[in-house]
Amino acid sequence: MGKNDLLWMIGGEAGFGILSAGEIFARTFLRGGLHVFTHTEHPSLIRGGHNTSQVRISQEEVYSHSEYINLLVALNYETVEKHIDEMQSGGVMIYDEDVFKMDKLKDDMTLMNVPLSKIAVGIGNKILINSVAIGASVAVAGYDISILENVIKGVFKSKTSSVIEMNLKAVREGYDYVKKNYSLDFKYKIKPVNNPNRILIDGNQAISIGAIKAGLKFYAAYPMSPSTSILHYLASKEREYKIIVRQVEDEIAAVNMVIGAMFAGVRAMAATSGGGFSLMVEALGLAGMSETPLVLINCQRPGPSTGMPTRTEQSDLRFVMHASQGEFPRVVIAPGDVIQCFYEIINAFNIAEKYQIPVIILSDAYLANSKKTIEKFDTDSISIDRGLLLTEKELENIDSYNRYEFTKTGISPRAVPSQKNGIFTVTGNEHNIYGHISENMENRTNMVDKRTRKMEYLKKEIKHLPLVGDEKADVTIFAWGSTKGPILEAIKLLKEDGISSNYQQILYINPFPKDEVKSALNKSRKTVIVENNKSAQLEGIIREQTGIGISDCILRYDGRQFTPERIYKKIKEVL
């Protein structure tokens, strides 16, 4: 770890504000100009269970969580049991002797008993424990309490003034208690640096804001972790941005409503997780056949079936690639970080409308929920491309408008209901250029070819990601989606060990960057794949696409994302 680095974690039962504590703590350091990455873990329970919030703080950019802790707030004993091994030498653990007793477990760490509950109850509510703990943590980190106080004021601004007062009191008393009772030379002190006005954002927020920027007008969904925060975010903005946001009866309704809205000419989308995506499969094909633009987001979680609702996994890749009967073009995009979430949802809308095809964004719980500091999005470069969406004027000049006209690119100009001179019918049956049912063999072949052809033109437009890292590397890592952060951190760790590595992220899985991947494969000394699943799905796709296998698969499928350290260790094992 470099200078001005700190990894803080708070752990306790659900219902004790573990998640919001993480958020407040992270924002406090963001405001001090530092880079922050947050990571939460919790079971699918509302109260009880083991919950943690991790905040990684650094002067340099941080891309992921980590398995080493410098400052641990243990609100219950379970937190100690589960995380004591992760404490780094010189670490501090804040806990409350009134809640559980502790003997020192490790020589090189400091136990810091803070009467969290007594202070909280003293102020007026046990629920303030997390605020007291944050105040105490800021004291240990030697950081500026006034920044924390400002964050508190901001976060609770919609609440009553007494709530704000109590929380301010709580952080201050926690802070003071530590200052008064402990004076230790904590190795991981943090000081504010020049603030470049960054934002702290998670994948779901990035997708939501990106969609708003892209002109989203209609959002239909059914709640499902880890996609639900998109619904909540958009619902909260629906009046301000004049978007209709509907929670509907099921995911079948959601996707069909989105298809209806897209068909009628507005930008619409739905987000869900695997189970909900399963219910969207039939309608996906309707969009494919009727050439209705469609944007769907699948925030993956461990499957099969209900699986582990609040955990993470990357195991729906093959599923979304091939979902629905029959064959039709589709695009599958797997953003690896919050920046890609933002820009790719905008690309998704442009591609969906331009090519009149379904576009699927594949995210996961880790990407959806983890917050990262980034520069504000550059919105100047963004353009809204609605493709061949005809105006009424253009329609007037068309002699007889045929919705499914055969064209060189396979893309037919699109009209929308209410336009004069545009009247047409669409159908999920095979159809002729008028959109009427046809079972003619020649027409069928031509229509399949027409739809497929769009992909050829689309392929040319996609800018695939380059291989990043050392040119002649000891090892080349292939991966997709949210493993990006841990891999970038692992590359740093490998470098410290003198191992050079590079990394090929597959952002567009369909259309697949065959040439890029082939060339990366051919240049590599040693190849590894890193995937958060059991069956190495990308590895199979690479083999299918290039005929070339990957030497080693580094896989994890216990519902948790790789830590950089785990990837680092596994790569060293196979080298």
Place this chain on the structure above:
Amino acid sequence: MGKNDLLWMIGGEAGFGILSAGEIFARTFLRGGLHVFTHTEHPSLIRGGHNTSQVRISQEEVYSHSEYINLLVALNYETVEKHIDEMQSGGVMIYDEDVFKMDKLKDDMTLMNVPLSKIAVGIGNKILINSVAIGASVAVAGYDISILENVIKGVFKSKTSSVIEMNLKAVREGYDYVKKNYSLDFKYKIKPVNNPNRILIDGNQAISIGAIKAGLKFYAAYPMSPSTSILHYLASKEREYKIIVRQVEDEIAAVNMVIGAMFAGVRAMAATSGGGFSLMVEALGLAGMSETPLVLINCQRPGPSTGMPTRTEQSDLRFVMHASQGEFPRVVIAPGDVIQCFYEIINAFNIAEKYQIPVIILSDAYLANSKKTIEKFDTDSISIDRGLLLTEKELENIDSYNRYEFTKTGISPRAVPSQKNGIFTVTGNEHNIYGHISENMENRTNMVDKRTRKMEYLKKEIKHLPLVGDEKADVTIFAWGSTKGPILEAIKLLKEDGISSNYQQILYINPFPKDEVKSALNKSRKTVIVENNKSAQLEGIIREQTGIGISDCILRYDGRQFTPERIYKKIKEVL
């Protein structure tokens, strides 16, 4: 064509008994000891549209339909337009001058005007036209009318005696009319041969009867072409065989009911087509996670979406391989003919129960609807393997029964509700050995491994099909499913041309016969794939599994099955 061969076709509007005419005509030659193959084509309409029934008759075994016609019954002019080019030299066309006028279109064919409608109306009903035409056809073929008469009596035995009488009269008058008015030296005369007591059966019947033999007790489905005849067949037998057959509200209900029934200890299944399968996707994962045996049949039709409901295609392969979120073992079997339909549905039940996994049978409209003559099934060799299904006695001897006990094979002994000492809970959530929700990392890893491990043991048990045909062949054909028939016929045609070929059918697509296919690929001089789809799905799987590509793809995706002649021509083109 060899001796004693005839290709007969009848064409006309829906509602004129085109399909049943084919059935009766075919059965007439079956009864005469000949081999028969029937093939029907019709649009998704109840009345009107262009319908055909083709019956191929031969003294040798016939595996598929063909594109050459010897004897055509044209009930309307559209039939002439569409099929005149398929007439072979020396062919005869029966038609009715009262319906449409004809000039001779080809020199080498005979036009045979028969007053079909006059005769039918004379007997009492226009609907008898098809029977008159069959009688006339039997006369042209020089075949024994009494066999036809017996068939008529059998087919209509549930109808009133006047219906039987009228039909008998109709075939006799049609027959007599030809005998009286025409005396031609038809090249394709057929005579009865020694009858080895064969049956005439289509894929859906074979699956239905196979399922009954396998002990099917519960069938739930929602009608969907081309799977519906399974529902009809089983419903007609539900009392006799004490099966509960339910048409339910949708395919989601169907699959979940089947899961419930299987869970409760009875053999159950559901059949559907792609659209219905789309709706079953979520529950498929529930079976996967809860380790409930499941048997599903997908009779494919052209997609995407509603596509072409009554036509054929093989485009759901990748879809069923990867359907549902997350990862779990499954078996995908693609029978290529009616015999495989019968035996593989039985295997499907044995595998599903033994390994407690979902098994998917992938058929298609061509296989589902085409009838073929075969020897009666040998039922002696069939065994019912219910796997580790515990008896109450066995349960009594278990100290504490854990539904998801870890075992070497990954298979845990199974109890069913109502058994004393067996009480357990299952869930679609990740769970521990007791079936209770668990989010523990180690347990998760072990459970994923346990489920995956079953596939390793299963792999050893599957007997994959050998490469058939010439040992050192000019070309090796790789294919799956219902292309089998046309390929076997095409191989005959190639041989006549001096081209040697062999054929690797992939019956079990999952687990994939990696070694067999690799060795076939390595032995081949030239490889081709034959698939009834656009994207050569099997070809991709072969590349994924073996790293080896196939030189040429012969694809058809206009909703019709390959004719042998088309495969033959395409192979010659690429050689």
Place this chain on the structure above:
Amino acid sequence: MVTIDELNVKDKPKWCPGCGNFSILKIIKNAIVKLQLNPHNVIIVSGIGQSSKLPHWIKVYGFHTIHGRSLPVATGIKLANDRLNIIVIGGDGDTYGMGMGHMVHAMRRNLNITIIVHNNQVYGLTKGQSSPTSGLGFKTPSTPFGSIENPVNPMTIALSAGATFIARANAFDSEKAVNIIVNAIKHKGFSLVDMIQYCIIYNKINTPKWFKDRGYYLEDENYNPNNKINAFEKGLEWGTRIPFGIFYVEDKPTLEDNLPQISDEPLVEHDIKNVNIDKLMEELV
């Protein structure tokens, strides 16, 4: 002045000669002419079935969707452009079978759309299986020993689900049917017209005569369609007497009424070229 002619297409509908669907198609055209709706402002959304092929044979916008999902698609279209007149067409299987869940939820939302269900008490397109409205004992290839499931009652379900206009019409009494549909389309809120449609091929029981023997019009009996309890009572009636006409009408805010987002103009007319997200980013600092 829109005319029937303008609504006609060249293709002849591909239903069986004599099928009740022909009559319904004509009824809908007449209703559109009577209401003088602009064809390009009308869209017919259907599911899958014989009935659902209807949009192919009338010259207004059409979306022939998938089995059971017409209402969600129609909802999306309506919310995208609430100035459109949306007519939803479905079969009894399509709407009351596969689509039952969506129907109940669409009704409680009280969106301003009209659904016309071609109720032939059988599955036409898939060749004659029993449907959710088939009577007990009805024999079909899927119920060779007679149906044993109590039929769905669309009237009472619609009433319970919150539809604000509920009627039953008869495809073979076109004049009255046109009138009912005109009222249904005029009604501001969710309207259901259960349209008795005769399938001459697969339903030999519930023939026009069968209905003639039993049918009567509520309006002829001094019936007040503004009372839920009365409507329920009449909704239950299905035996020697079968009521036709308007069962229930209620004046109630629609879903659109409660969406200030579209009080000025429909979503489809909002400008999306340059949405400003600075404020959203500012909140994340």
Place this chain on the structure above:
Amino acid sequence: MVTIDELNVKDKPKWCPGCGNFSILKIIKNAIVKLQLNPHNVIIVSGIGQSSKLPHWIKVYGFHTIHGRSLPVATGIKLANDRLNIIVIGGDGDTYGMGMGHMVHAMRRNLNITIIVHNNQVYGLTKGQSSPTSGLGFKTPSTPFGSIENPVNPMTIALSAGATFIARANAFDSEKAVNIIVNAIKHKGFSLVDMIQYCIIYNKINTPKWFKDRGYYLEDENYNPNNKINAFEKGLEWGTRIPFGIFYVEDKPTLEDNLPQISDEPLVEHDIKNVNIDKLMEELV
């Protein structure tokens, strides 16, 4: 003699302290004891939700299925072994939202099963979104400006769909609730118990006090539960007064009654080792 103790499991249910689900779990156990059902002959089938976790915490057979699909799974189990006592558990989202279609169709089949819906008028497991039974104006993270969809009325829908036993119970009035469930399980046919269940975390409106202020029992008002019209009228009541107790009971053949295939023994006991198909092959000659 089955006792509560035999039904208990070691694990503590993982609901929030104070949640109404604890009470319902106890009520169900008491009903089973009162009816003296053999634990191994009872199976609880649930969907997904806080409520649907219940089978994990009672020692009878359990199938915790997927969201909205408990009734189809339960139907399969029942038809496979109709001697089992099947209790279905669901949430208001699970049953009246996602599961609405299946519910209506299960009811019209009148299968002999009992469904208990934990109606907390909110989505518990997914953290407090509005549910199909949430009141108008109910504010949640998915409806920050208040719900604008008219709530589902489970009582009148069940009545219209054909359920033959319909009741509303209150998780916080356990004695009466036990009684209602005992009657529901005893009833031969499809029984629905809409069980008002308080979610202390996400529903601050419909609290026990809220219901206390409004609730009354039908049995206290000389109510006759054998009349559909009365039941409909009472079903509509949801305001200053809210009825509890048994709304409707009807004696009617069940689906199983009409299946001669299982009149002798349940499917699961049929011998399948040696099914003879010679006759079927003979038909194909």
